[in-house]
Amino acid sequence: MLCVMKRVVVIDDDYISSELVRELLCGRDCLIEIENNGYFGIENIRNNPNPTVVILDLNLPGVDGFEVFTELRKLNSKLPIIAYTAISDMKMIDRCTEMGFDDILIKPITPSSFEKVISIHLQ
Numbered sequence: 016m017l018c019v020m021k022r023v024v025v026i027d028d029d030y031i032s033s034e035l036v037r038e039l040l041c042g043r044d045c046l047i048e049i050e051n052n053g054y055f056g057i058e059n060i061r062n063n064p065n066p067t068v069v070i071l072d073l074n075l076p077g078v079d080g081f082e083v084f085t086e087l088r089k090l091n092s093k094l095p096i097i098a099y100t101a102i103s104d105m106k107m108i109d110r111c112t113e114m115g116f117d118d119i120l121i122k123p124i125t126p127s128s129f130e131k132v133i134s135i136h137l138q
Contacts, residue, residue, distance in 0.1 A: 021044065021045045021137050022048065022063075022066040022067050023046070023048070023069075023070065023137075024048045024049075024056065024068075024070070025049045025050070026051075026053060026056030026071045027049070027051070027070070028052055028072065029072065030051075033051070036049075036070055036099075036129075037049065039130075039133075052076060052078075053077055053079065056069075056071070056083055057083060057086045057090075060087050060090050061090055064090050065091065066094070068095040068096075068133070068137065069094060069096045070099045070120070071096055071098060071099055073098055073099070073102065073107070073111075074102070081110070084116065085114075095117045097116065097117060097118045097119065097120055097136065098116045098119045098120065099122065100119070100120075101121070101123075117136065118135070118136070119132075
């Protein structure tokens, strides 16, 4: 049986949040790529457009997560993208839903909330 490694791209300018995701994915046979701003995230996907899933912070410097989302959808309309944000008001959640994010993780994440979301996208 062939084992295919899953590729997870995390786009987040917060080192601690990115490392937490890396730690929570440990042991899952995942290649984890972390980009610390939206421009690098877009370039990553442009150069290799088929990750298994993208975990995208919405509050990024320069180009925000919503702009990054729009660009990533142009590159790969079927790419699973999870919003990763500390802002949990209903307006933000509604905007994510309307734009077509595949899921939302609210910071600070817990191992159980992360597992519940990520397990759907790593099948």
